Amino acid sequence: MHANIIFDISQILALLIGVTLLVRPLGGYMKRVYQGEGVFLGPVLGPLEGALYRMSGVRKDEEMDWKHYAGAMLTFNLVTMALMFAILMLQGSLPLNPQKFPGFSWDLALNTAVSFTTNTNWQNYSGESAASYFTQVMALMVHQFLSAATGMAIVIAFVRGLARRTAETLGNFWVDMTRGVLYILLPIAFVAALVLVSQGVIQNFSPYKSVPLIQPTSYERPKLDANSNPIKNADGKPVTETVALQEQTLPMGPVASLEAIKELGTNGGGFFNANSAHPYENPTPLSNFLELLLILMIPAALTNTFGRMAGETRQGWAVYTAMLLLFVIAVGALYWAEYSGNPLVQKLGVGGYSMEGKEVRFGLGGSALFSASTTATSCGAVNTMHDSLTPLGGMVPMVLILLGEVVFGGVGSGLYTMLAFVIIAVFAAGLMIGRTPEYLGKKIEVTEMWMSVITVLTAGAVILALVAIALITPAAVRSMANPGPHGLSEVLYAFASQANNNGSAFAGLNGNTLFYNLTGSLAMLLGRFAPAVSVLAMAGSLAGKKYVPPSVGTLPTDQLPFIFWLVAVVLIVGALTFFPALALGPIVEHMIMQGGV
Amino acid sequence: MREIRNSVFFFLALALVTGVAYPAAVTVLSQLIFPEQANGSLIYGGAGAPVGSSLIGQPFSNARYFWPRPSATADFPYNALASGGSNLGPTNKELLGQVAARRETLRGYGIQGIVPADLVMASASGLDPHISPEAALLQVPRISGERKLSEKKVRSLVLKHIEDSQLGFLGAPRVNVLKLNLALDSGENRD
Known part of the structure; x- marks a missing residue:
């Protein structure tokens, strides 16, 4: 595989320009959402929003001081974490589980519940072989909305703190969180999910499908005894048996709806183990580009929301420029390290850059951009296996994370x-x-x-x-x-x-x-x-x-x-x-x- | 106490919106507008039964077929229930050993010189449906020998199956191995 540098640089520039063009309109829109001004979706979603406040008794104009705001935020996160823990443990007896997956172990359920509530989406499980559709949708995807809206609410409260003078309050957590979900995350995710389906991301609730292989084959697997321990021969080597492989089982599921919010909320927890490298999550170079835009758009545009709310838009652009500078350095370093390739492999008569852990369709540009974007933000979705990047190429994502994810960030x-x-x-x-x-x-x-x-x-x-x-x-x-x-x-x-x-x-x-x-x-x-x-x-x-x-x-x-x-x-x-x-x-x-x- | 009640209420209410209404609406609309893509981009054979997905690679190993990328999925290659890469680091001796062995296999079929990396290094998903055009063209002499077809015909079949970058600059040119092999079998290569 040889990289097409011209195409790759064009793609990097297209992404930077695309994100920058979105900063002002999206930033202005988010400011209107959080300041409670009218937005074009108001007539559609306003009644729903109003009903939520009426039923809960939350008053829109009831402001909270910082302790109250932090208390509501922490309570909400702990309660939803506990509910998610319960769903994961009880998965086996919940509906929408055509593959009959059992519940998670307690430590894995804890790690996963914490992970999705904190917007981390670290996954010690493999989606296609452990998580039911109910879990994917009600536990994982719902938290991808809620944790993102929580992060946005916190920054908005902070910006109000900067902007207000001799004030005691920072806004209302429930209102900020609800408006973030309804007016920002939901509509963008909805449109993005449909575009992703058009590219080939799947969206259904069917059981997994089996297809016969064009060329049946066979594989060796370790022979197990009645207690499923590997049987060993006289030399202590495991005994293997040959198994015929006649068909391939294709995983199914409501992937596109999760994929959109996974990127938009900088969550990163994929439907499948391979995440955005999986062809059903990220089937084409265009879906890859759209996912990149989704990852970067809200963190980038929030700088503008901040500038507007603080009354000095230039301050927002200054922060954006600092982020952009760091991002360009990171993408450049990562691209260069991967372009140079792995000399140990090249010595074996292999040409071009290292393809271990990369997909053909994205090209080097689409792979390098994704690795940088997902770690500059707190997304963490991957379309390339970071473990197999060259040492310096793999150091770039690590450094972006270690810097505290301030290059756009979560x-x-x-x-x-x-x-x-x-x-x-x-x-x-x-x-x-x-x-x-x-x-x-x-x-x-x-x-x-x-x-x-x-x-x-x-x-x-x-x-x-x-x-x-x-x-x-x-x-x-x-x-x-x-x-x-x-x-x-x-x-x-x-x-x-x-x-x-x-x-x-x-x-x-x-x-x-x-x-x-x-x-x-x-x-x-x-x-x-x-x-x-x-x-x-x-x-x-x-x-x-x-x-x-x-x-x-x-x-x-x-x-x-x-x-x-x-x-x-x-x-x-x-x-x-x-x-x-x-x-x-x-x-x-x-x-x-x-x-x- | 009030905030605990609010927490439960907003979780349930927003879960109905984002966890029920949203995926349901996306599912209904996708099934109406893009049914083929939403259901896995399946390819149907002569009998009307699905023979694979154009997005998910299959483990071709017979010399009569174009070979896909090496796959590191658990248990067996192209295990679509265990997507993932090898996660071997760049200096890992196991990786270098695997690459050398795959390079040897290709030499056994007369492929000399430098080979493209995608043909000897495992993909990220383990299900990559594509190989580079170079990797496909390199296999033309083997296919033509095994199937007793002229190299010219096989080569033109490969060229016909090259998918270009999207919008002129997004992604790499590539060949879908399953589609190419189906075309080989279907006799598209004959006159």
């Missing part, structure tokens, strides 16, 4: 984490040039700094601690699929992905063990809710402050020098935290690959 979470970085950057710059640290007319004081640091550093602390524990736990080390530095990369990636609520994996690692199910749940919970609550606390503090008009002493945060400074702060914090671990994983492996094993 819906909501990406922007609030980036704004925490902005506050740290403002503070650090203020110290260096002797100016008062202010952002958008609000003084940055002790509370803001504490909360920003918690937001930015929680994931890093959790990742490094859990990786260290895993490496001294024999059961955890046995889960590695690849030996040497690559095994370390697998474990580092696993905790990075979960603590940052990404959900993609170096999937060779066997994560469905008691150790990884429990430590992973802990990482996801801390990585999601410690920053979320800190951000809301910071919002409460900011909302109460007086507005300080800009003076000559104010550092302008909407100009290029500050944008570059912000990019540098993000990179420096990430590098200081993770360089040692990266040096022992992907960087050592790169040297081994270049030097020959």
